[in-house]
Amino acid sequence: MSFRFKQHSVLPGFGLSLGFSLLYTSLLVLIPLAGLVIFSSKLGWEGFWSAAVTDPRVLASYRVTFSASLISALINLVFGFIVAWVLVRYTFPGKRLVDAIVDLPFALPTALSGIALVTLYAHTGWVGRWLPEDVRIAYAYPGIVIALTLIGLPFVVRTVQPALEEVESELEEAAVSLGATRLQTFTRVILPTVLPALLTGFALSFARAIGEYGSVVFIAGNMPMKTEIAPLMIITKLEQYEYQQAAAIGVAMLIVSFVLLLIINLLQAWSRRYQTA
């Protein structure tokens, strides 16, 4: 089949590819998500409300998940940008290696990265042993943020990198020759061009963090009301064979995530106002 496409043109027809895309996304995304909504709707409005909205333990887990995801995405926004900057702007020995290492969190089983982080940050670990006794990273909230930051890092680096590559050095030279300071060149010339990519990276990193389970359960300590994440609450409900309550929490998370991602997308559209071409 793919032979015939090639004879006609490089790209297959619009109809065919659109149809394929729709089928593909429906099978993988839309139908399972619709199933989730339909399944949780069996609870009825009140059941849904008490399972996913008013339960104090579930509420606490939302707070942990969304705040830790936000913090980790913000950290990635700053440090991911710096990493991308270093990788694009400078050449140094071992650059390819660093470039490859950035992708590791994509490939690593998340449970493994969780265990590795605990090994490092627990009070017996290489880093943790230098901490004062009452400062806890592993088995506490900061551990959750670190795990989520690790998982989200490649998203920011990989989206910002190509954007940074496209920034033309001539523009910077022009800015400097017209009297701009270094800070002005950065904030007025470079940042606006990469801002959409930065926001995309931020959104991806944030979204990934919300759903993360594997690494966090090993480092969070999972104390009810304190360090339980929302995905763990879903597993907890499943463990009690309360499928519909689990689906209800999933739907509530979906709605919040969708709204947040929509806001980020709007921000992105606003940030593109500089790019008229």
Next chain:
Amino acid sequence: MLSVIPIQNQPREAHRAISVSLFTMLLALTLTLSGCGKGENKDGGKPGIELLNVSYDPTRELFREFNDAFAKHWKEKTGQAVRVQQSHGGSGSQARAVIDGLAADVLTLALAADIDAVAEKGQLLPIQWQGKLPHNNAPYSSTLAFLVRKGNPKNIKNWDDLARDDVKVITPNPKTSGVARWNYLAIWGFALKQELGADYIAKLKDPSKAAEVAAAQEKAKAFTAKVFKNVPVLDSAARGATNTFIQRRIGDVLINWENEALLGSQELDAAGVELVVPPVAIKAEPVVAIVDKNVDKRGTREVAQAYIEFLYSPIGQEIAGKNFYRPSSSEALAKYAQRFPEIELFTIDDVFGGWKSANKAHFSDGGSFDQIYQP
């Protein structure tokens, strides 16, 4: 001049991106299709019979040995080759997988409640499955034991030591882990016995003692809450808790299956921990059952039945004892007596009225475990 380069570049980039993504999709589709084909071919052609035993985590070693013995036994008896596939995981998630369609012939799970769920939610076997086999479908049993740091520096001997202010206890979360539910009930049951005295089981069943029992239940709840206040980390599963205790060296005592603690006894020394068996504990009965709907569909009833019954045979009992499960037959138990310290065991039926009521009272939403953590 400046804008010339990006304009030339962009469409090319875009073309490449689109063709690459299309190529990937086609590749994915091809792989999926060829994958399906392979799956269909696999069933035909092979002689003999396959059996799927869906089990929980710490039974790996037990069933590796048992399956070989059963294959030999079945071959001698019928001339047919049987290959037993094993699946291991958390007891609850294994039950869910079977409910959702994993075609298990035989279930060997940690909690009767998990097989109850397969019966009720999956309707794959009768609700009254328990009792079809001897000893309430539990061919072997186990109990709980403590792991403490070498030399037992905190001098932990019994369950009431876990409630001391200077002791940190490691257990997984009862909401997500099967063994943790046993842990929780063992703590609770111990407290009940302390309150009600030696004839606690009789008192629990005696309606005229209801007031005394209710007061004792309150005390037991306070005791359990006190122990759980000493838990610094609630791992989601048993393996995570073991890791926290042994690798991370967090906590003074880990509550774990006796069979797993014994299994690793050579490694315990190297890990700087030792075993303490409390004088009283809950009798943990991992249960086995045939999944009727699945064996009838797959035509494996006969071999599944033989497999389950073989667990009760002298060879099966011997293998259970060898792998640190307490055999139900007295001969096999006698043979391995030096392994299993004689302790007072109470059952979940005696103290909690079975799994169903225990789950409802303690582990459902708003149950006693949730109340412990309510601010």
